Amino acid sequence: MPRWEEGSAERLTTAALELFEERGFEDTSVVEIAERARVTTRTFFRYFPDKREVLFAESDRIRTAIVQAVLDAPDVTQPLRVVTTALAQFDWDVGGAEIQRRRHAVIAANPGLLERELIKQDEIATEVVRALRRRGVEEEAARLATRVGIQVFATAYARWAEGDGGADLTELTEAATDLLRALVPTEGPPWPRTREEVRS
């Protein structure tokens, strides 16, 4: 028989998500979160370094898995595809799609939480660049492929999260890659040639 209830971290995460939905992030205090989870504030800060981090408990696992997928990619001659594939093949439904949807809604609605989300993405990007470098990809190519790959995937993910009839994330990523191909400017001068140039 445990002396205290077990699963404090999970209860804190659940309580925080509920309270952020009910009253907003700013208007919820750590004290309230801790009360609903039946622990003290001290316990909250034992599990999470700050109030925001309570919604990002999974981020280490996500980052590690994606970096590993890049390191394990069979071929890195197309680094951008390596990145999009590593992202698309991750199981994003951790804890259930509904929880993820609620979590994203809360994050999007609160600048403070969005800041944290963005820096987590940035940390993933930094480590993916390092992984590509280790696979022999040149520095600038690794950086651009990673950052662009993340944006391509984000486009697909946005569609997927909107729940377009349970579409496949891999297919949506392929569609986003097609869109990227259409958007990249063709070689030549930056701006469409002037009428004079076209005439000649």
Added chain:
Amino acid sequence: MPRWEEGSAERLTTAALELFEERGFEDTSVVEIAERARVTTRTFFRYFPDKREVLFAESDRIRTAIVQAVLDAPDVTQPLRVVTTALAQFDWDVGGAEIQRRRHAVIAANPGLLERELIKQDEIATEVVRALRRRGVEEEAARLATRVGIQVFATAYARWAEGDGGADLTELTEAATDLLRALVPTEGPPWPRTREEVRS
């Protein structure tokens, strides 16, 4: 004769940059910044809603200028180029290149400040997407062109900030666009075909 020294905001910004360099962001208190700028903490919070914002006073102006450049672009048939051009043509040296270099170094060294930098970029991205939409660009194309364009420009900017002999930002952006073109996967199956397929 003014009752107090004028230019409190500038003094606060200068003092903050110096102190963040000397002792780091976390180990600098608002009280110290205010003391060095010869005002009270109350005055600090009149100018800046929080401690981080003291390094982002220019961000509204930057965002507005870039959005306006997108709205004024002569042609939006290549939205990605519209974005990279709008970014490349902005005068990034505000307050002198040396101040900008120091500012970036401080931000990069402090996660808390980096968070804020990233959400500022995200705000610019959101408004650029809206601007492209107003120019008639389709939603998903606008989103991807904006996000990718920002990453292309960021690649160029990173080189420029490293100070490669005063290279031209427009040229560096063109070089980054060339790199992007080389990175975008060619059409076809996601992965290199298997040996069997190649043989046939």
Added chain:
DNA sequence: GTCTATAGTCCGATAGAC
């Protein structure tokens, strides 16, 4: 588990500029 420093808010007061 308690104590404390810092961030950030709120209300009111003051005094020069217009």
Added chain:
DNA sequence: GTCTATCGGACTATAGAC
């Protein structure tokens, strides 16, 4: 008189120290 920038002090919550 009104507007604006400043100051003073009390107050809460976060987060780290003891």
